[in-house]
Amino acid sequence: MMILDRLVAEDLEAFAVFAKHRNFTHAAGELHVSQPALHARVRKLEQTLGKQLYERQGRKLLLTATGDQLAAFANDSRARAAAFLDELDVLPPRPLVLAAGSGAYLYVIGEVLRRYLAREPGLRLMTTDSDATVTAIRDGSADFGVTALTIPPDDLDCEPLAQYPQVLAVRPGHRLADRRTVRLKDLHGEALVVPPKTRPHRQQLERSLLDAGVDWTVAVEAEGWNLLVHFVRLGVGPAVVNGFVRTPAAVRTIPVKDLPPIRYYLVTRRNRPADQRLDLLRELLQRHVLK
Structure with missing residues (x-):
């Protein structure tokens, strides 16, 4: 048999x-x-x-x-x-399943989802971090994902959608607030608002600061871009955030020249069955997000 x-x-x-x-x-x-x-x-x-x-x-x-x-x-x-x-x-028909992080939903694909749901209401959403998104695509529990990837995995189809600079968020009175750009060495001695140690953004930032020989401390750990910016506005300390984050007037953002951009991808399994609904969503993503 x-x-x-x-x-x-x-x-x-x-x-x-x-x-x-x-x-x-x-x-x-x-x-x-x-x-x-x-x-x-x-x-x-x-x-x-x-x-x-x-x-x-x-x-x-x-x-x-x-x-x-x-x-x-x-x-x-x-x-x-x-x-x-x-x-x-x-x-x-079985609803399509999308896996993406909160930042992607808020700042990258929100308008696309609004347009898609107006035409195809059967879409199920999963809120996942980057690792969980890739895992969900691999095991088939999600049909596709939108996530930031440092190195796209070889076993999945990863189509570039958008990239955003990493920026330093500071209060107007901060010593770096009038700079047009900053480098990591400019953060020497700062107490930074950062994500928890388990988050990919924190791990990448720590490696980059270490490679640049920057001595820094943790002002507070916070989960999510909005909370990071909120602590900056309160004066707890500056933070390195994704350039797509919307900030209030009380917070300035300055590009960090020696940090790589954050790249977002549409991730699917290879050789998955054809699906017109996924084709529609891919078309909307490429039309309204691709840049």
């Missing part, structure tokens, strides 16, 4: 749900089965393929490379089946 013949549809469906949650309790709840039954289905798939599908790291369950591939296969199979049934008018 061929391996594909042994990949039962119900088991693939169960694994797709498990891959979405990476949690047996939540996945079993969505599937309305017991946890032991779900464990048995995943073990059956592992035995059929002869490959480990997930691994435990601390308290987290992470998909292996094979697990990512199987999740994408399972979700593609569901999408193809839904498209076939849609052609027969048997079931309503």
Whole structure:
């Protein structure tokens, strides 16, 4: 018997749900089965393929490379089946799923979503960071994503959409407020408003400051561009933020010359089934965001 013949549809469906949650309790709840039954289905798939599908790291369950591939296969199979049934008018079409971060929704694609939803109301949104967006595309739990990437992954299609400079946000009375541009060395001795250590922007900024030999301290850690700017306005300290961030009159933004721009991409899986809804969204993104 061929391996594909042994990949039962119900088991693939169960694994797709498990891959979405990476949690047996939540996945079993969505599937309305017991946890032991779900464990048995995943073990059956592992035995059929002869490959480990997930691994435990601390308290987290992470998909292996094979697990990512199987999740994408399972979700593609569901999408193809839904498209076939849609052609027969048997079931309503499955909504597209978009994964993007809060900054992308607020500043990059908000107008595009408004235009798209006026024509195609069936769109489900996921709010995810960059890593989670890429993972959701790989395992098929999202159809496409819009996110900032430092290095686009080789296994996904990543179409450039927009790029924004990194800027220093300061109060008008700050010693650098009258500068047209600044360099990282100008931040020597500053107490900066920064994201938490786990955020990609903080990690990149720390590496760049270290490479430039800049001695600095943390004024406060804050999550999200708006809160960073809010603390700047209060006088807590300056912050390096994405150039698309809208700032009040009490805050000035100055380009940081030796930091790279932040680049946003439309991310999809390769060889995914054709979908006119995705084509429409891609057209709107390229028309209203591409720059």
